[in-house]
Amino acid sequence: MTSRPHTSAATDLITSLADGSLRVVDLTAPLSSGTPILPLPEPMHPIPRFELEKLNDWDDPGEISFQNHIHTGEHVGTHFDAPVHWSSGRDLEDVGSVPAARLVGPAAVVDRSAECAKDPDYLLGLDELKAWEREHGALPEGGWLVFRTGWDTRSDDQSAFLNADDNGPHTPGLTAECARYLAEEAGIVGIGVETVGTDAGQAFRFEPPFPVHHFMLGNGKYGVTQLRNVGELPPVGAVLVVAPLRIVGGSGSPSRVLALVPASEGK
Numbered sequence: 649m650t651s652r653p654h655t656s657a658a659t660d661l662i663t664s665l666a667d668g669s670l671r672v673v674d675l676t677a678p679l680s681s682g683t684p685i686l687p688l689p690e691p692m693h694p695i696p697r698f699e700l701e702k703l704n705d706w707d708d709p710g711e712i713s714f715q716n717h718i719h720t721g722e723h724v725g726t727h728f729d730a731p732v733h734w735s736s737g738r739d740l741e742d743v744g745s746v747p748a749a750r751l752v753g754p755a756a757v758v759d760r761s762a763e764c765a766k767d768p769d770y771l772l773g774l775d776e777l778k779a780w781e782r783e784h785g786a787l788p789e790g791g792w793l794v795f796r797t798g799w800d801t802r803s804d805d806q807s808a809f810l811n812a813d814d815n816g817p818h819t820p821g822l823t824a825e826c827a828r829y830l831a832e833e834a835g836i837v838g839i840g841v842e843t844v845g846t847d848a849g850q851a852f853r854f855e856p857p858f859p860v861h862h863f864m865l866g867n868g869k870y871g872v873t874q875l876r877n878v879g880e881l882p883p884v885g886a887v888l889v890v891a892p893l894r895i896v897g898g899s900g901s902p903s904r905v906l907a908l909v910p911a912s913e914g915k
Contacts, residue, residue, distance in 0.1 A: 698719070742898055821846070
């Protein structure tokens with residue numbers, strides 16, 4: 649009897665990456681002192697910017713290495729929101745407690761970039777999401793909804809990214825009804841967005857305020873923000889890898905977010 653070569657999902661993955669039939673798309677925005685942050689209204693504490701402070705480099709006497717201090721808020725740049733980040737999830741997971749298996753899963757990409765280009769306050773409603781599901785299938789169990797708005801084209805410019813006036817920021821997001829559905833009925837574990845936060849810019853006026861945070865985190869689900877290159881992902885078929893730091897007691901963490909995409913799909 650001729651023996652068959654041993655195969656597994658892991659070896660298939662390695663082969664697909666090696667032969668180029670599977671691409672890795674980096675969805676992470678560069679993290680620097682210029683990374684946009686969300687100004688918070690009083691009396692909330694402001695989010696600190698990301699900063700590097702040099703400890704030493706190779707030219708210092710007696711040194712053969714280069715090192716920096718990192719100064720940052722947890723919710724800066726491309727970052728992960730753990731349930732404990734919001735009052736509705738205060739008794740749930742911190743970022744250090746999130747099971748690793750929940751950080752890797754299929755991605756469903758809902759693209760409304762054309763609508764958002766016309767209306768920066770565009771909100772994805774439940775009827776539209778249901779229509780997307782009728783076309784592409786139910787949102788993936790244990791996966792992620794990635795909401796494409798085209799907002800990543802603004803992410804190198806704090807003013808354009810926040811798009812604020814005297815009435816506050818004007819950035820796209822979800823209706824409260826849609827957020828509740830994703831949190832309480834859909835099988836996803838989290839939502840990813842290109843904007844500075846998972847909620848719309850005007851969501852402080854909604855009922856409840858910031859409904860994506862309120863419902864998703866309150867139901868033990870997650871958020872990832874400030875994604876880039878979402879336009880390279882197909883509506884279905886990609887796998888998302890979300891990698892926050894495992895900060896004990898942390899409410900969130902800057903994260904590297906990658907997507908595995910069949911070479912025949914997306915870009």
